[in-house]
Amino acid sequence: MFFSCGTESPAPEYKQLSISGFINQDPNFKVFAEGMRRAGLEDSLENQGPFTLLLSSDQAFEQRGILAGEDLSPEEWRRIILYHLSPGDQSRDSLSGAVQPSLLSGYYWLINEENGRLTVNGKVNLMSADLILANGRIHILDGLLDPQRLNLVSMMKNAGYTTLAEGIETAGLSGQLADFEKNFTILAPTNEAFQAYFDAQKISKTDWLAISDLSNLLNYMIRDGEYSQADFSTGSLLMNSKDSLYISSFQENTWMNGTTQISRGDITGGNGLIHEIDHVLAAPQQSLATLVSEGGDGSGYSEFKAALIYADLLSLLEAEEVYTVFAPDNAAFLAWYQELEVSGYYEVEKDLLRETLMHHIALGRKFTTDFDTLTEWRSLLPGYPLVPAADGGTINGIILDPNYQNKLATNGLIHGIKGVLPLQIQE
Numbered sequence: 001m002f003f004s005c006g007t008e009s010p011a012p013e014y015k016q017l018s019i020s021g022f023i024n025q026d027p028n029f030k031v032f033a034e035g036m037r038r039a040g041l042e043d044s045l046e047n048q049g050p051f052t053l054l055l056s057s058d059q060a061f062e063q064r065g066i067l068a069g070e071d072l073s074p075e076e077w078r079r080i081i082l083y084h085l086s087p088g089d090q091s092r093d094s095l096s097g098a099v100q101p102s103l104l105s106g107y108y109w110l111i112n113e114e115n116g117r118l119t120v121n122g123k124v125n126l127m128s129a130d131l132i133l134a135n136g137r138i139h140i141l142d143g144l145l146d147p148q149r150l151n152l153v154s155m156m157k158n159a160g161y162t163t164l165a166e167g168i169e170t171a172g173l174s175g176q177l178a179d180f181e182k183n184f185t186i187l188a189p190t191n192e193a194f195q196a197y198f199d200a201q202k203i204s205k206t207d208w209l210a211i212s213d214l215s216n217l218l219n220y221m222i223r224d225g226e227y228s229q230a231d232f233s234t235g236s237l238l239m240n241s242k243d244s245l246y247i248s249s250f251q252e253n254t255w256m257n258g259t260t261q262i263s264r265g266d267i268t269g270g271n272g273l274i275h276e277i278d279h280v281l282a283a284p285q286q287s288l289a290t291l292v293s294e295g296g297d298g299s300g301y302s303e304f305k306a307a308l309i310y311a312d313l314l315s316l317l318e319a320e321e322v323y324t325v326f327a328p329d330n331a332a333f334l335a336w337y338q339e340l341e342v343s344g345y346y347e348v349e350k351d352l353l354r355e356t357l358m359h360h361i362a363l364g365r366k367f368t369t370d371f372d373t374l375t376e377w378r379s380l381l382p383g384y385p386l387v388p389a390a391d392g393g394t395i396n397g398i399i400l401d402p403n404y405q406n407k408l409a410t411n412g413l414i415h416g417i418k419g420v421l422p423l424q425i426q427e
Contacts (some may be wrong), residue, residue, distance in 0.1 A: 004013075006203065006225070007424075009319070012296040013040075013132075014130055014131055014133050014135075015133065015134060016130065016134060017133050017134060017135055018045065018046045018047070018049075018133060018134050018135050019045040019046075019049065019053055019135055019136050019138065020036060020042050020043075020046040020053055021046065021056070021133075021134075022131070022133055022138060023036060023045070026073065028057050028058055028059075029055065029057060029058065029120035029153055030058055031058045031061040031067065031069065032055065032057075032058075032061070032063075032081075033067060033069075033194050034069025034070075034344045035069050035072065035077040035080065035081060036069060036077075036081060037069065037072050037289060038070070038072075038077045039077035039078040039080075040074065040078070041067065041078065041081055041082075041133075044133075046133075048135065049089075049135030049136045050087075050089040050136040050137070051085050051086065051087065051088070051103075051134050051135065051136040052085070052086040052087075052088060052090040052095075052100075052137050052138075052139070052142050053084060053085055053086075053134055053136065053137070053138045054084045054085075054109070054120060054124075054126075054138075054140075055138050055139070055140050055141060055147060056084065056141050056143065056144045056145070057140070057141075057142075057233065060141065060142065060143050060144045061141070061144060061195050064146070064313055068383070070224045073422065074245055079104060079147065079221050080144075080147075082102065082103040082104040082234070083102045083103075083104040083107055083147040083360050084145055085102060085103040086100050086102050086103060086109065087101070087103065088136075088189035089129055089132075089137050090137065091137065091158060092118065092126070092129035092130050092131075092139065095109075095118060096112075096113045097111065097112065097113060097160075098111050098120060099111075099150065099155060099267070099268045099269070099270070100117055101268065102147075104147055106149055106270075107147045107148060107149050107271055107321055108148060108149070108150045108152060108268070108279070109121065109145075109148075110122065110148065110154075110155075110158055111379075112138060112158070114342060118139075118360075120141065121145060121146070121148050123142065123143065124141050124142060124144070124145055125142045125143070126139050126140070126141060126142075127140050127141065127142045128140040128253070128268040132190060135170060139360060143354070146302075149180065149270060150269065150270030150271075151177060151178040151180070151269065151270045151271050152177045152178075152184055152186055152269040152270060152271060152272050152274065152361050153165055153168060153174045153177050153178060154270070155267070155268070155269040155270055155274060156168070156188060156216060156269070156274065157275065158229070159188075159267060160191065161188040161189070161190065161274070161276070162188075162189070163189075163191045163192060163194040163195075163205065164186075164194070164218075164221075165186050166205075166209065166381040167208070167209060167214060167218055168218055170209045171213065171215040172215065173212040173215060173218060173219070173222070175215065177222075177272075178271075179267070179271070180270075180271050181225065182271065183224075183225060183226040183272045184222060184223065184224060184225070184226070184269075184270055184272035184273075185222070185223045185224075185225060185226055185227040185272055185273050185274075185275070185276050185381075186221065186222055186269065186272065186274045187221040187222075187223075187256070187260075187277070187281060188221070188263055188267075188274050188275065188277065189221070189276075189277050189279060189280045190263075190276060190277075190278065191280070193277065193278055193280055194208075194280055196279075196280075197279070197280035197342075198331065213318075216241050216283075217241075217282065217283075219239060219240040219241035220239050220240075220241040220243055220245070220281055220282065220283045221239070221277075221281050222239065222240045222241075223237065223238075223239050223240055224240060224347045226272050226273050227273065228265070228273060229254060229262055229264050229265030229266050229275060232247050232254050232262075233247065233249075234247055234249055234370075235247060237286070238275070239283075241283055243283035243284075245257065245281065246258070246365065246367065246408075248369035248370050249369075249370060250369035250370075250392070251372075254305065255340040255367070255369040256277065256281060257281060257367070257408050258367030258368055258370075258405070258406030258408075258413075259278075259279055259406050260277050260278060260279040260281055261278050262275045262276065262277055263276050263277065263278050264276035264336050276366050284408045284409050284410045285410070286409055286410065287318050287409055287410050287411055288317035288318070288323060288325055288411055288412050288413075288414060289305075289314050289317040289318040290409070291316075291407055291409045291414050292304060292305050292308070292314075292317060292325065292327055292414060299332065300329065300330045301327050301328075301329055301404070301416060302330060303329075303333040303334075303345070303412040304327045304329075304330075304333065305327075305395075306345060307333070307353060307357060308357060310345050310346060311345075311350065311354045311357050312354075313354065313357055313358070313361075315360075315410070316361070316403050317412075318411075319364070319411065320411060321359050321411065322363070322364060322365050322411055322412045323362065323363060323364070323365075323376045323380075323411065323412040323413075324361070324362045324363075324364060324365055324366045324384070324412055324413045324414075324415070325360060325361050325362075325412065325413070325414045325415070325418050325419065326360045326362075326395055326398075326400075326415050326416075327360065327404075327414055327416050327417065328360070328416075328417050328419060328420045328421075329401060329404075329416055329418065331418070332417065332418055332419045332420050333345070333420065335420075336419075336420040337417070355381050355384075355423065356420065356421070356423060357375070358379065358380040358423050359380070359381040359384045359386075359423060360379070360421055361379060361380045361381050361418075362377050362378060362380065365412055365413050366388075367406050367413065368388075368393075368400065368405055368406055368415065369392060369406075370393030371388035371389060371390060371391070371392045372391070372392070374388050381423075384423060385391050386421075395415070395417060395421070396421050396422075398417045398419040398421055399416060399417065399419070400415050400416065400417050400418070401415070401416030401417060401418060403416070404416030
């Protein structure tokens with residue numbers, strides 16, 4: 001027998017043998033061979049496949065007090081052997097860092113690599129790998145695997161999404177996500193994405209874990225049912241928080257709320273799927289009228305809000321109607337005042353002020369990741385269209401503020417811009 005993972009000696013060639021043929025010809029696997037026959041699986045491992053087998057030796061069975069096939073019932077043997085089998089021909093490299101479904105329905109292998117050695121379920125090591133056979137491949141173990149039924153929380157921990165897992169446990173959601181009668185889809189920010197979120201909010205992880213509505217915040221990244229990355233289509237998706245998530249397809253990537261990409265999709269979690277995302281998603285809590293006075297890039301947008309109030313338009317952004325607003329920053333307004341030779345919005349002719357502001361508002365919710373599907377977009381000022389650049393960088397030739405765009409409100413969306421849109425009538 002050759003427990004030789006990492007040695008320089010080449011492994012013998014067994015390509016003419018089936019999986020059952022290899023097991024039967026090696027005296028180190030007598031117990032497994034007896035169990036295979038007792039479970040009624042010898043013919044399958046002879047003539048079907050391809051399969052990947054994690055094979056345990058007689059010594060591994062003896063450590064569990066199993067000395068012969070008759071020590072277990074056929075049903076017990078079938079459960080053990082099916083758990084040590086996986087569909088397909090899986091190499092050592094393809095197993096590394098993977099969650100692999102076994103042939104025991106609903107049960108998985110959790111495989112990690114440490115110091116050049118693969119460990120299955122955190123306990124059993126691969127001692128020899130990649131024995132290529134006629135109907136699959138064998139990797140030899142130094143122990144016996146216990147069937148492990150992974151759930152999404154354990155998978156999140158294993159895959160490194162530890163901040164999200166800690167939040168889910170603190171919020172009391174782990175029991176819900178351990179329900180094997182249901183499947184779930186998790187949008188999982190990386191730990192780095194969470195740290196960036198904490199820094200932006202000027203809070204610590206401890207502060208975040210103590211938030212009273214933590215459960216609701218996390219449920220915005222959880223959805224009942226199993227959605228693969230290919231299942232996400234342009235439009236809105238109601239999450240478990242009962243808030244909508246807005247999905248766009250831009251430059252061959254899946255985007256959410258215009259700010260967040262799936263960086264790694266379709267990670268099997270046992271009772272669902274995990275999609276790694278690069279930002280922390282948060283459902284909107286404020287109206288457009290509230291958001292419009294916030295600023296990006298240190299320049300601020302208070303002048304735009306003041307002009308809206310003066311023109312009796314701010315109430316429009318407090319209504320239930322959904323709008324996309326292009327908000328010029330304060331520097332843009334000062335430049336506009338100079339062009340008009342006035343001191344402020346209060347000196348701008350009122351019809352001109354109102355029409356100019358209406359030209360900055362459009363019906364509907366359009367993220368910059370939707371711009372490549374738009375050729376022309378009507379503003380609230382009839383005859384004055386909005387023309388976005390396909391790359392999401394400008395509107396009517398005016399540059400968007402990269403630090404203040406895709407700001408989601410309860411009733412729409414705000415994009416900051418670096419100039420006041422000129423009134424150019426459509427011919």
